[in-house]
Amino acid sequence: MNKRLKYGLLILGIGIITVFGIIGFGLYSMEIEDHYGDVQKLYYESENGDIIVNKTTSEFGIIEKNWKRINIRTQKKDSTDLYNWVYQNGTENKTEIYRAKNEEYKLNHITYSELKKLIDDSEFELISKN
Numbered sequence: 001m002n003k004r005l006k007y008g009l010l011i012l013g014i015g016i017i018t019v020f021g022i023i024g025f026g027l028y029s030m031e032i033e034d035h036y037g038d039v040q041k042l043y044y045e046s047e048n049g050d051i052i053v054n055k056t057t058s059e060f061g062i063i064e065k066n067w068k069r070i071n072i073r074t075q076k077k078d079s080t081d082l083y084n085w086v087y088q089n090g091t092e093n094k095t096e097i098y099r100a101k102n103e104e105y106k107l108n109h110i111t112y113s114e115l116k117k118l119i120d121d122s123e124f125e126l127i128s129k130n
Helices: 003-045 082-086 112-120
Strands: 051-054 059-065 070-073 095-100 124-129
Touching (some): 003 082, 003 124, 051 112, 059 112, 070 082
Antiparallel strands (some): 095 124
16 A cells, blocks of 8 residues: 555544544533433533532432433432432422532531531532522
8 A cells, every 4th residue: 555545544534533523422412411401501510529409499419420410319319310309390499519619528417507507608619500
């Protein structure tokens, strides 16, 4: 094979890989948008270990994020999907996501009022809300 053919095949291969990469990323983004809809902003801005607070029901949980879904671990339930957390009983609840500024907090046996006090004392920073 001559040099020109090798470069042509290399450029063609890179082009094909790029096209498949763009298609894959588009399908991934569509999956997130289809599942989360209006709350996809919460998905993209949150990280694993953030605190999510449901202002309507006075509940909170810890976010466990993987590449496709966000699950919320609370004291009552082991795992709830973000969409089900925000849209409880068919209505949208006011939700806020916070991140600890300095250290990891042990939130296993903390109450909502204690968490609210920590937020008011600026121990957590607001990341996103809907």
